[in-house]
Amino acid sequence: MAKRRMKKLSPLHLRIVDALRKHPKGLHIGDIRRLAVKRGDRQQHLDKRVRELSPYFVIDRPVRGRYTIYKYIRRRKPGEWNAEGVSNKLRSHVIHMAHGKCQMCGRTVAEDGIRLHVDHRIPQRWGGTSDVENLWAICSSCNEGKKDYFSSLPDNMMVRLASTASVHQRLAKLLNLKAGKWVSSDFLRSIANLTETQDDWQRRLREIRPFVRRLEKLKVHEEKRVTTHYRFPKRIRLPKNLAELVKRREKRRRMKAE
Structure with missing residues (x-):
């Protein structure tokens, strides 16, 4: 595979990165405009300029009230660069x-x-x-x-989940990162379907039950529908080979059924 090179970033991109680095607690788009955009230079799509940094920098986007806050995390290693478009x-x-x-x-x-x-x-x-x-x-x-839903998720957490190939490990890792907090079925479904379509993601969740200490479940009434929320009461040590353990258990179960 050919080695990827970083595209030349514009002066505005570099000023945005510099402003974010100098403010580790994060900046909202108004702050970025004030600190990085030169007087007289109109930028109607400044949020797009920030998104264009994503192939080369990890930038978190937590939501605080009605504002999205942009926080510089780190520069990506060359092997992580991805500036390729879709032909x-x-x-x-x-x-x-x-x-x-x-x-x-x-x-x-x-x-x-x-x-x-x-x-x-x-x-x-x-x-x-x-x-x-x-x-x-x-x-x-x-x-x-x-896009709206994913924009509200913290990038540093999602980078960790997106790099996890196993759906079982991905779901367990999310619940562990959110230990003590209820996680909605909508969020879990999104995480289950990150890398491939899961026709029965709830089954993947049930399959990890034997290998975690406790998986709690809660029904929540939200307007005209009832949603299910899940959580680990506290953070646990997950087996590194969780996907393989699930596979072995399911194989034994099928053999007994036969």
Whole structure:
């Protein structure tokens, strides 16, 4: 594989990085505009300029009240750089493989009149690549909803989860990072589906139960629906080979059933 090189960043990009480094507690977009944009230089899409730093820098985005706060975490190593876009050929291939169906909600172009967009399953700022394995075709509603939802998640945590290949390990790691706090089924489903579509993500959650001390469950009434929340009461030491342990247990269970 050819070695990737960092694209030359503009003076504005470099001023944004400098401002973020000097303010470790983070800056909201108004602060960045005041500190990094020169007088008379209009930047209507300054948040986009910040996102363009993601292939080369880890920048966290916690939400405080009604503001998104941008926090500089670290510079990515050269092997982590990903400035590749999606070529027209690759975009056409991904759309073709979707067979006219949104790979997130299941609605179709023919029956529902949706428009498909090629999207990164794992966002580039979390280490996602533009390889075909990390691309899928989703409708406009799912695309916007996913962006809004993911923008509220802390980047440093999501980078750790996105780099975990096993769905079992990923779910357990999330619950461990959030130990003592209730985690919604919506969040867990998103994490389960980060790298591949999970038709029955709840089953993956049940399969880790024998290998954790306790997994608590809570029903929560939210407007017109009831959602399930889960948590580990306290942080535990997870087995590194959790996926293999689950696989062995399921194999023994099937053998007994036969």
